[in-house]
Each structure stands twice: as C-alpha cells, then as structure tokens.
Amino acid sequence: MKDFAYVAAPDVATAVRAAADAPGARFLAGGTNLVDLMRQHVERPDTVVDISRLPLTSVEETKSGGLRIGALMRNSDLAAHPLVRTRYPMLTQALLAGASAQLRNMATVGGNLLQRTRCPYFYDRATPCHKREPGTGCAAVGGFNRSHAILGTSASCVATHPSDMCVALAALDAVVEVEDVRGTRRIPLADLHRLPGDTPHLETTLAPDELITSVELPAPAAAPSRYRKVRDRASFAFALVSVAAALEVTDGTVAAVRLALGGVAPKPWRAVEAERVLTGAPATEESFRAAADAELAPAVTLDGNEFKVELARRTIVATLRDLAREGSRA
C-alpha cells in the first residue's frame, strides 16, 4: 500500500473541508472496500480522510412517515434495527444477504453505496481495464465474464455493481443526502450511479469531495416484499442475480409493484419496464413472465454470462409468485 496523509475527522465540517483541500482524497469509512483496493494499488490516494467516527449512526423517523438513516451506520446495525425489520423487511434481508457478519459489522451505509465492482480484472493491475485506467481496454469482454452484467453495459465496460443493499434501496425509492463545503443536496438513488457509456471510470454523479451524510426512505408500503439472492454458494458470495420486490394485489390484479435487480447491471437496476407491464395486469404467472421478458429484452450477453437472462427471468417470476401467494393469504 502506498503511504498517504491521514486526517481523522471528528465532524462533518472537518471531513468535507479536508476533502476539498486535498484533491484526490478518499473518505475512509469501514475500510472493507477501500483498504482492499489500496492494498492492490487500484486506489492510490495521497490523502485519506477517516470518517469512521462521524456521529452519523442513527435511524430517525421523518415527518412524512419514513426513515432517515445515518451514512456511518454499520450494515449489521441497520439490518437489526427494529424499525427496519418491521417496516422495510426487504432491506434487512438484502443487508443480511451481503458479505459476512464480520464485514457487516464494519461496512457502513455510505461505503456500501459507493463500493466498487468485483470484476476480477479491475483488481488485477496486469490486465487492461477502462474503469481502472481509461483507454487501456476491457479484459472481461474476451475473458472470464461469468459474473458480468447483461443490462446497461457498454462496449467499454460490462462490470456489475455488486451491492445487495442498494438493490433494496432502489426498489424502496431511497434518496441520498450529500454535503460538501458548498452546501447540501439530495439525490434520488436512481440518479446516484451512472451507466458506464464510454466513461466507466465515472461511477456516480457525486463530486469527489461530496460526503454522503444520510439515506432517506419514504413511508413504507403495506405490500408483502422480499429480497431474493441467487449465488454460487449458500452464503458469503456475491449475487449472480438478485431481486428486490414488493407486490400489492387487489382482486387478482396488480395494484402496485416495485421491482429492482442486482448482479445484472452496472448500477442497482430498477426494473421500470417490468413494473409498467405489471401494473394493472392480472396477478398471474403469465403476467410475471411477460414482465420479466419485457425487462430482459434489451439484455446483451457475453460468452460466460448468457445463463443470467434465464436465471433472472426465473428469479423474477418465482419471487413475484411467492409474493402474490403471501398477499392472498394475508
């Protein structure tokens, strides 16, 4: 790991000032992604601003009936929080599906949002990678690409966003609150991450010195919801495909649906096409299949990841079917 200047920030003002004063600085939260990448020399910041002690670790109820979650809250604390477990069980499930208990005790909400891809070539400095070094190429396209994306990719990059938590946040219409020396702003989660296009090294719409301070969830819907993750082993593996869904059925018809996908795209993927097809349609297996097909129609596959289209289709249909059953029992 390259040496760096270390700044421990006791409060938000110090953190954003330090980041503004040192271009190229990185915020350090739990460290579970950044320390790993610095050790591999993929990240080489001259200054590290340690935000792990910022007092942004609480969950508060908002006036509109939602929750505001501090950005430094640990993934494990958020998953276990009583208000999250009862009102947003899909978020608890997504958090608990990610990483290991030790990592969740370290990982923060802000760090999870901004964690970088697990594309093996991104980590391997001996191979070309546009995301790591723009203009060098993409080793994944002709290489081992079983874990790579099928939606929203470009000729320059086919990497996935690896987060589980973010898939639930996308389905829940979360809003991210950020702050820098100029002030604060709010960004809908859907607008936080960018698609790669021909600039895969630009992953978010944040300025480098903007600090995520909290995540706001709107009031919960009453509909049954679920996070379902498919992976190579039963636990402690990244998603091949994951689905976050909430389904409200009235008189056999889909009254409301929220659907987001993980493991298939460069950003947490809100399945707007599928939602459009489903809303107002009969809550039947045929509708679920038609919705999945509509969402996956633009999929572009590589040699190693063709299976993801069928896997995603089946996982979407199975999750919606389970939710429809659950809703009709209630």
Next chain:
Amino acid sequence: MRVNGAETSAELEPRVSLLDALREHLGVTGPKKGCDQGACGACTVLVDGRRVVSCLGLAVQYDGREVTTIEGVDHPVQRAFVRNDGLQCGYCTPGQICSAVGMLAEHAAGEPSAATERVTSRPTLTEAEIRERMSGNLCRCGAYNGIVAAIAEVAG
C-alpha cells in the same frame, strides 16, 4: 488502544492494518493472516465486543478502542471446540473462536440472519442459523461439522 485488557501503544504509519499492528508490532500472533482480503475470517478479532476482520481495518481507526484477540478470550466455546473436534490444523481456529463469541452475543441480542425465515422474529440457533452466521470463517481442513457441533453445544 487496549489489547486483551492491557493498555498498549505504538507509533505506526497510517497504512498499517489492525492485523499487522497486532502481529508485527505488538507481538499478538493469535489472529492469523489467511487472505488479507476479508474473505477467510482467520484474522477475526473482537472490537468493543463485536467481531470484525482485522485485515481490512487500519490500526489508526481503532485508536482508543478495546481489541480482544484469541489470547484474551476465555469462553466455554473453546473447550467445546476441543470436545467436538472443531479443528484439525488449527490455523482458522483463533478466528473461528472469536467469531463464535461475537456471533453468540449477536444472537443473544436478537439479531436475525439470512437464514431467519421472518426477520421480525427472534430466531433460535438451529444448525442452518449457525452455518449462515459463521459463513465468514472458512476452514481449509473442513472441520465444519465439529465447529457447528461445538457452537450448538454451547448455545444449548
């Protein structure tokens, strides 16, 4: 930083991980370096009672905190590992034990896991729950059955 109940201090570059600080600078070699990437759990220690992987934290982040390594653990789960053949070579064991101690505390606090059917419930520690909760600790020797049996015995 307090390590196993004793006040310790060291002048370290900020890039030194908690694991390297413990092993190379403070002579506490119980936590093992398996992958140095957060993927194996051999380096698991307890910080203020919670299990973490010490390879992915910088030592400076733990200034002033209470760190417990296997050297500072005195818990019934240790004897249970011996009784149930919860180890072969022993390389993963310090991490397994620290992880088990942290896990039992998480469970006692009512925290759910990915194996919990309804996340609003208070889960009992079934075998499936133990396996899921311990999935951050790999064992190259495959002593998993003994590890699960040892933890189940202590959990009662």
